[in-house]
Amino acid sequence: MKRYDTIVIGAGMSGLAAGIRLAQFDRSVVILERHYLWGGLNSFYKLAGRRFDVGLHALTNYVPPRAKGAPLTRLLKQLRLRHADLKLGEQRFSAIAFPGARLSFSNDPTRLEEEVAGAFPNDRDNFRRLVERVRAFDLDGVHAPESARAVLAEELSEPLLVEMLLLPVLYYGSPSEDDVPWDQFAVLFRSIFLEGLARPEGGIRTLLDLLIQRYREAGGELRMRTGVRSIRVENGAARGVVLDDGTELEAERVLSSAGWVETMRLCGREAPAADVGRLSFLESIAVLDTPPAELGHDAATFFFSTEDRCRYRRPDALVDVGSGVISAPTNFASETPLPEGLMRLTVLANHGRWCALPEEEYRAEKERAADAAVASASRFVPDWRPHTVFRDVFTPRTIQHFTGHAGGAVYGSPRKHKDGETGIDGVYLCGTDQGYLGVIGALISGIAMANKHGLAGALAR
Ligand SMILES: Cc1cc2nc3c(=O)[nH]c(=O)nc-3n(C[C@H](O)[C@H](O)[C@H](O)COP(=O)(O)OP(=O)(O)OC[C@H]3O[C@@H](n4cnc5c(N)ncnc54)[C@H](O)[C@@H]3O)c2cc1C
Structure with missing residues (x-):
């Protein structure tokens, strides 16, 4: 029976990023994907002679090349990609429109500040303070759960401004109804309003081609049309997986981008119904x-x-x-x-x-x-x-x-697992239900979970 160091479930953004990291450190790794195309929620297809991206609106977190400490810069370094390879075209501007007001924003955060000052003069200074609070927020820290809606209502005096700032953040990454935890709001607010939006020339295919190329160059194995029927767990620890066709593969660990509820089901366990997005x-x-x-x-x-x-x-x-x-x-x-x-x-x-x-x-x-x-x-x-x-x-x-996401839930379960732990030794989550959302978030998640659960020893040396 073939034995791997790590089996990655899913060739979406997080699975591909995790696979690249593990293969770069010579781990024997296989990515198993049920479908015939990679990309998961952000894939591509051809219809009536035209090429389409499945979901891509924009990549968040845009920063120019070599911007210090930015998530995009760190991500490119970890995956050994160049900024120029992504061929990113910046947005000219974007807008938020409600019956009572309209705000525009661009990749220069001062534009939104000026727009808020114009449309909501009473909240000009409050908005600046909110931006500072977001900038100062320690994304890696441990925080008590707080509602973003409550924090915004405390910081801003205009209810309409609260709604207008929430709308893009909710649509681009909230798995919860009408609100989002403050820590996720801070991540998304930064990635949409303080960094910015861009689109790879050629669409999502440009990014996916790069990821597949890096993975293969690093020696990783990718099996398409290869679904995982179950994860084999013995004495509370992962042993490997059983494929849809009954074939068994062994591994030290399984890194799953299938989602929290879905991964539990693969392990023969049932997550609470409230955990389905x-x-x-x-x-x-x-x-x-x-x-x-x-x-x-x-x-x-x-x-x-x-x-x-x-x-x-x-x-x-x-x-x-x-x-x-x-x-x-x-x-x-x-x-x-x-x-x-x-x-x-x-x-x-x-x-x-x-x-x-x-x-x-x-x-x-x-x-x-x-x-x-x-x-x-x-x-x-x-x-x-x-x-x-x-x-x-x-x-x-x-x-x-x-x-395969239960309930067609684009942002997965409202219950996230920042440390990737599932309670089963050797079974870890990456991607949507680890807690980083969107294309860039999923890539960061794949890297972080591979580093933490597959490469901790190697990276400590
Ligand atoms: C309509 C739409 C628009 C979007 N627009 C944007 C956007 O503009 N910008 C942005 O940043 N984000 C956007 N997103 C969100 C973004 O696509 C996702 O957050 C991100 O791609 C999630 O990646 P992932 O790796 O976590 O999961 P997924 O992409 O869901 O990947 C999981 C993979 O695992 C595979 N899999 C699951 N179960 C099994 C199994 N048992 N065996 C084998 N394989 C399995 C699936 O087939 C899938 O390929 C959009 C999403 C949608 C749906």
């Missing part, structure tokens, strides 16, 4: 006959809410189009212009409702929901439906199918 999305991708800027839409990313209190909860209906995020890839700087205009629109969706629909109804509802979402967004931006030449729509059902 409730938040999932419907996303539509529209190819336009003209760049969105020609229609008057210049923002790279655009967060909107049709009500002054943003709702970020699992809807009772199939979707809630009262809020959403629009991403326009052509509104990021790029040396090679994209061949066609593209608009992505993400809104909240109910996983159970989508999964209960018979096939024909499912298809019809997808189109209906995508139309309703654009109609709602068009309160703030030009309606792009008359310019749409092709559209693809995916739902929470698609997300669960391609990633």
Whole structure:
């Protein structure tokens, strides 16, 4: 029977990053991925002769090359990648729109400060203090759980400003409804507003190709279409895995990016029902006959809410189009212009409702929901439906199918495991449910968990 030092479950961002670190230190490592494509939640596909990214709106944490101490700089060093390899094109600006106010921000944090001072003069100094509090927050420290909504309400006097700052943070990384723990808010606020947004030229494929190349150069083994049916646990410790086809592989340790609830199930245990994430999305991708800027839409990313209190909860209906995020890839700087205009629109969706629909109804509802979402967004931006030449729509059902995440929960379980421990010797978590979210967060998580659980001895020498 083949024996490895580490088996990594999943070839998403965290699994690939963990694999690279372990292989760089000559550990025998295999990444097992159930699907035929790598990338997990951020993969790519071809449809009707066009290439699409699955989810990519933007990479967070943008900093220029060699910026000291920044997560992106540290990540590139650990994976032995160059900043230039990512071909990052910065956002020109992004915006947050509510019925009562609009704020824009860019990769220069003073823009948001000025916008807040203009729209909420009473909170000008309070906002500065909030930014200082976020900057001073020790991300590696141990903190008592605190609600970000409560901290914001304490720091700021304008409830609308609280809602406007929460919306992007919730949409880009909260596994909890209507709120997020303050420590996660601090991480996300920094990565979105104090660092910034950029898009790799060529989309997610540019990053994924680099990761796969590094992994293979370092000698790592990658097995696609290789699902893990169960993790073998004996006397409270990992022994290896059993694959979907019944083959057994042995390993010292298993590093799983499948998620907390999902990994427990693989170990034959059941996590509490409350640990299953409730938040999932419907996303539509529209190819336009003209760049969105020609229609008057210049923002790279655009967060909107049709009500002054943003709702970020699992809807009772199939979707809630009262809020959403629009991403326009052509509104990021790029040396090679994209061949066609593209608009992505993400809104909240109910996983159970989508999964209960018979096939024909499912298809019809997808189109209906995508139309309703654009109609709602068009309160703030030009309606792009008359310019749409092709559209693809995916739902929470698609997300669960391609990633295995219970409930199609994009940001996983509300219960995170910062140390990666599962309570079973040799079984560790990386990625979404370790607690770092988004593409950059997942890469950082993979590196951190490989360093901690697979390389501690080597790195201490
Ligand atoms: C619509 C959408 C838009 C997004 N937009 C952005 C964005 O613009 N910017 C950003 O930073 N982030 C974005 N994200 C979030 C980001 O994609 C994720 O946070 C990140 O990619 C998670 O990576 P991961 O490695 O933790 O998990 P995943 O990507 O979920 O990877 C887990 C992998 O494990 C595999 N797997 C699971 N179980 C098994 C098993 N039993 N056997 C074998 N393989 C298994 C899955 O198939 C999957 O490939 C978006 C997500 C979605 C869905």
